[in-house]
Structures are given as C-alpha cells and as structure tokens.
Amino acid sequence: MSLHAALAALALLAAAAAPDAATMFQTLPDPGACARAQPAAAGQPLPLKGPLSETSAASLMAATFLALQDLSGSGALPAEAPAGGCPVARFAAEDRVWTIHAGGPAGARQLITTPERTDYFVVVSGPSLVDAAEWNRSRRGLPTVTRPPVYHLVGVDEDLHLLVRTYDGPPSAETVAQDLKDLLEARLEALATHQQAGGTVNLAVETLGGPQAMLFRPQDFKRGDTIAFYGPDGRFLRPGPGGGLVFRGSGYVCPTQYGDFGRSRVLLLDPSDESLDLACHLAGQESWLTVFVTRTPDTSDDRKVFEARIKAAEAESGVARRLSRPRRTAEVATRSWLDSDGRVQIMLVARFGEYVYEMHLTHTEAEQEAAGKAWLALMDQLENGAASPADQVEAWSAKR
Structure with a gap:
C-alpha cells in the first residue's frame, strides 16, 4: 500500500x-x-x-x-x-x-x-x-x-x-x-x-536520495505516542534491498510486500536505544500482518513476556474459539484463535538475540489464502535471515 x-x-x-x-x-x-x-x-x-x-x-x-x-x-x-x-x-x-x-x-x-x-x-x-x-x-x-x-x-x-x-x-x-x-x-x-x-x-513526493522522513523533536515523544514512517529517516530506518526498510538495531527488513499484503507504514513505539520498539505493518483488503521488533536484552522473563503479549492481544480482540493448543518454549510462544468478529488471529512471539519479535496476523475467511501466503513469506524471511530460534519457527510454521 x-x-x-x-x-x-x-x-x-x-x-x-x-x-x-x-x-x-x-x-x-x-x-x-x-x-x-x-x-x-x-x-x-x-x-x-x-x-x-x-x-x-x-x-x-x-x-x-x-x-x-x-x-x-x-x-x-x-x-x-x-x-x-x-x-x-x-x-x-x-x-x-x-x-x-x-x-x-x-x-x-x-x-x-x-x-x-x-x-x-x-x-x-x-x-x-x-x-x-x-x-x-x-x-x-x-x-x-x-x-x-x-x-x-x-x-x-x-x-x-x-x-x-x-x-x-x-x-x-x-x-x-x-x-x-x-x-x-x-x-x-x-x-x-x-x-x-x-x-x-x-x-509523499519522490526524492533522488537521502531521508524521506524526519523526526524533528524526538525529545517530545511521550509514552503511548505512536509515530508513523512511510520511508527511511536515516536514524530508525534505512533503505534496504527491493525497497525494504531496515530497522535500527535489529537489522530486520520490513519489505514492500509479503505475498499480496503490501506495506502501509512502519510504526515507532519507543525511540530509545535501550527499549527500541518498531513495527512493520502490511495489509491486504480486510486483513493485516504486523511484526513488532522490541529490544529486550534481558531473557530471564521471556516466558512471562511472551504470554503477556498474547494475552493482551486476546483481550483486545476477544476469543470466540481456540484454534490451536498454545505452544511455549524458552524462545517461542504461539497461539491462534477466532476473535469476537469472526476473524482468525495468529500470533508467534520469538526471541532473536537481544530482540523479541511479535508476529500477529489477522485475517478474514475470504482472505485466508492470501493471508497464508503472507505469513509463509514472513516465516521464510526469518528462517533465512535471522539467528536461532529459526529451527523452532520453521518447525511450527510447517505444522500450520
């Protein structure tokens, strides 16, 4: 998009x-x-x-x-x-x-x-x-x-x-x-x-190079603020291959597309290097996929952190019916459910080095095939471009 x-x-x-x-x-x-x-x-x-x-x-x-x-x-x-x-x-x-x-x-x-x-x-x-x-x-x-x-x-x-x-x-x-x-x-x-x-x-206008976005007053950022980027700003996002945007710190590449889902924006949720939080948002017709990448170097509470993120998403969307048994390891947690509006929710939370990745797919029945292709494209990227636990992500996605 x-x-x-x-x-x-x-x-x-x-x-x-x-x-x-x-x-x-x-x-x-x-x-x-x-x-x-x-x-x-x-x-x-x-x-x-x-x-x-x-x-x-x-x-x-x-x-x-x-x-x-x-x-x-x-x-x-x-x-x-x-x-x-x-x-x-x-x-x-x-x-x-x-x-x-x-x-x-x-x-x-x-x-x-x-x-x-x-x-x-x-x-x-x-x-x-x-x-x-x-x-x-x-x-x-x-x-x-x-x-x-x-x-x-x-x-x-x-x-x-x-x-x-x-x-x-x-x-x-x-x-x-x-x-x-x-x-x-x-x-x-x-x-x-x-x-x-x-x-x-x-x-919104095309440029010959350099930043296409600027954050002029990062010191005014308050807890709860969300900033949208549509192009590289030179600090939090830099240009990547194929029009991708490379996240500061983690190196995750937010692509222009996963399958038929097109990138709509990148969200900045926390600008500090200590707890840097960026999100890649892509959308289909009535479905969407968001990848949150948060710097969380302390691994001691991963199980609690992963579960808390999933529970927060469940509370926000409502749970009409569970679609899978929850799976948890020291480095990965997964969950899927039918929400109160009849949409399918799929979540995977995983650790890659100092960063926790929360991957959240929301799709309608009509876009099930397109959503599945977008999700598999994301899994392929993580398996080929990130460190462990790629084997666990691959094993989980294969069972989908």
Missing part, C-alpha cells in the same frame, strides 16, 4: 453531498470587513513535484515542521474543525460543497470546511524554504527571517496534517478551491504529512 493510500486516513473525501454541488466555485457577496482587510492574494504553487534533490527534500520537510509544530506559541491547529467566520467563497468537489472562510485558527489566512465533518483545511504561513534549510542545520530556536514567508495548504485530521500545496505568497480563494478540487478528485497528489508526535514529517 502506498503512502497516498495511507493518507486516506484523513477521510477528507467523505463529506456529505449537498444539493447545489454542481457549482464549482462561487464568490459570496459581501464577505465582511475582515475578509476585505486581507492583503492581495496572488501566490502561485512552488515547483515541488518530484523527484526532489536531497537538499530540496530536507528543506521542504523542515519548512513543513516549522509551519505546523507551534514552536512560536501562537497555538496549535485544533484537532477538529472550528467555527468559521467571514465566508468568502464556496466550491464543489466530488458532489460536496466546501466553504472558504477568511482567517482561521492559529493565525491561518483561510479556513476551508464542509458540513458535518470534523476534519478541515487551512492556509497557514511559515518560513521560506531557504530560511527553513538554514534553521535545519542547527535546529535551535526559531528560524531567522531573511525571505518572505511561504504559504501552505494543509488538511487537518486530529494530530495528522496533510501538506497539499506550498505557495510563494498568499493564494487566492479560487486558487485554493481549484487545488482542493484536484486533490479530492485525485488529480493532485499531496506533498507530505506532519504528525504532532515527535514533530514527524513524511514526504
């Missing part, structure tokens, strides 16, 4: 239909003094289509972070759409009507909303790419302003931000409407995502 498919989590394409959706763009009469007081708008999109050079990619990621992370204390963008003021225009996209408001939260120039939706778009300003690149060299304080700001069209869904376009000046309402219409109707691809947790930016 591509990054663009993962961005569907923003759910910006599911707004309710409106009766006058045939109108593409309409300026509203008498928008109010606050709209008339705004400076002239003639900003044009910056040429940021891929492939970007490593320098341009780093500059865009830094500029995105600086515009959206609320370093200046002006207030973060709210998780849900705020009330709009000063409506200036409306437009239709995919049989839905959106309203463009002058002004918006956290000093935004424009706010774009549609009824009965909590996600929304804004146009916000931020440092130029040149100033962002200079700040990125030290990452201290706020950037020095030497150039006029750029403006970003951004989608907001809770703490996830989608960078749609970056302009060299304030864009007009009609420009914003056209770009959003192109995005929502799949004629325009987004540039990047930003996540508040850790100040994480992932590029």
